[in-house]
Amino acid sequence: MNQEYRIAIIGGGAMGGAVARGLLASGFDPKCLTIANPHTDRVRPLAEAGCSVTADNLEAIGHADLIIIAVKPWILPSVAAQLRGHIDCGRQEVSLIVAGISGVELLDMWTDGGTVPALSIAMPNTAVALCQSMTFLVELNGDCLLAHAAFDRLGSLMTIEERQLPAATALASCGIAYALRYIRAAVEGGVELGFRAGDAQAIVARTIAGAAALLGTPDAHAEAEIDKVTTPGGITIRGLNAMEAAGFTPAVIAGLRASVNKQ
DSSP states (O other), X not given: OOOSOOEEEEOOSHHHHHHHHHHHHTTOOGGGEEEEOSSGGGGHHHHHTTOEEESOHHHHHTTOSEEEEOOOTTTHHHHHHHHGGGOOTTXXXXXXXXXXXXXXXXXXXXXXXXXXXXXXXXXXXXGGGGTOEEEEEEEEESOOHHXXXXXXXXXXXXXXXXXXXXHHIIIIIHHHHHHHHHHHHHHHHHHHTTOOHHHHHHHHHHHHHHHHHHHTSTTOOHHHHHHHTOOTTOHHHXXXXXXXXXXXXXHHHHHHHHHHHTO
């Protein structure tokens, strides 16, 4: 697949590595992708896939058009201090996968002599490695066209305001765990009803994928799709009512609220 930009990822850990694998899975040219990590043995599979790997952050960003920073929040200030004087603000974009640091702080962190590169916050989830992420992008400075192009390859992308980030994180990043917890509970129920655990998991996972696909159709609405399978006096409505009596909807909403309150 042809492309006209190069990407450097600073941080080859869980999220940085997942973004790199997702880019490769999307058809991104590995020769246009560099990953910097203090321990290059951790990113050896990416080197074997044709990417450049290095332990030198400055070397990594030299020819990059988009620089994706995926490091722990407490490490970011030192990384920014190391890199900001070496960024061409007229050419290079910086996108930060980071939580808990405000846009104002990030802009100050990346200001060099009064100039700031096109700067964004990206918030993918762990499905990014499979190009199935629900990713949010907050533009802090300039037109972040390359960040849009890169993360759009990795699933669904939504541009939001910074104030929406905590809710977005609860719905999509924490939401992966919440969806998996439902699946785990349904698998346990399937075992009780007579299926082997592996078969029950395959059934539930495929069912969840089908439900998500139904919501991808034009003008789809969850409640309308539910109505299609809840016949009067039927087993589905009895099951739904039993779940609601046990607090299903309030529990989901309470969990989302708790996630936002901890941001």
